[in-house]
Amino acid sequence: MPTILTHAAVPLTIGLGLGRDVIPGRLLAAGVVAALLPDLDVLAFHAGIPYGAAFGHRGFSHSLFFAAVIALLGAGGFRVLRARFVTAFLFLFVAAASHGVLDAFTNGGLGIAFFWPWSADRYFAPVPVIEAAPLSVARFFSARGWAVLQSEMGWVWLPGILVSAALAGYQVCLARAALKGPVDPGAGDPLNPRYAKQHTTL
Numbered sequence: 774m775p776t777i778l779t780h781a782a783v784p785l786t787i788g789l790g791l792g793r794d795v796i797p798g799r800l801l802a803a804g805v806v807a808a809l810l811p812d813l814d815v816l817a818f819h820a821g822i823p824y825g826a827a828f829g830h831r832g833f834s835h836s837l838f839f840a841a842v843i844a845l846l847g848a849g850g851f852r853v854l855r856a857r858f859v860t861a862f863l864f865l866f867v868a869a870a871s872h873g874v875l876d877a878f879t880n881g882g883l884g885i886a887f888f889w890p891w892s893a894d895r896y897f898a899p900v901p902v903i904e905a906a907p908l909s910v911a912r913f914f915s916a917r918g919w920a921v922l923q924s925e926m927g928w929v930w931l932p933g934i935l936v937s938a939a940l941a942g943y944q945v946c947l948a949r950a951a952l953k954g955p956v957d958p959g960a961g962d963p964l965n966p967r968y969a970k971q972h973t974t975l
């Protein structure tokens with residue numbers, strides 16, 4: 774898995790990029806929780822459930838079905854989240870589903886059961902470029918931990934900052950266009966009957 778902080782990168786970069794008017798602070802916080810939730814399945818190790826089982830690590834909780842359930846439950850509280858139901862559902866779904874997608878890009882562990890409950894098959898991305906983070910905290914504070922952080926910075930945070938900046942730029946353009954009002958393509962054209970009428974009545 775990437776580190777916990779890096780799983781928060783997807784909702785954070787999308788939410789901050791779109792701005793508070795689209796993704797209010799409460800929905801953003803819920804998105805971060807949705808992105809971290811799937812790794813609660815590490816409890817399966819303590820319960821003696823094997824890694825490769827449907828209820829093992831990277832199993833059911835990393836599936837698209839689980840992401841949809843989390844999004845539906847979370848979006849049910851859309852009034853508390855101060856967002857529209859559809860916005861809350863889509864944002865929470867992308868946040869929760871992004872967890873499995875990021876995991877699939879790591880070069881360690883087993884693949885992701887994206888299509889549970891329909892299929893227990895595990896999948897990796899075609900190019901697993903992110904260094905897998907050690908599951909133990911002690912091993913994280915080592916040279917290996919540093920390599921993991923560098924890899925996550927390059928493959929997740931840097932593209933995330935670029936996406937965030939692009940979304941923020943798009944929002945600014947939309948706001949400016951709204952301020953200017955609708956563009957009249959015929960304005961100033963003497964052959965446009967509406968323009969001609971305005972000027973003949975003067």
Ligand SMILES: [Zn+2]
Pocket residue numbers: 774811812831835872876
């Ligand atoms: Zn995970």
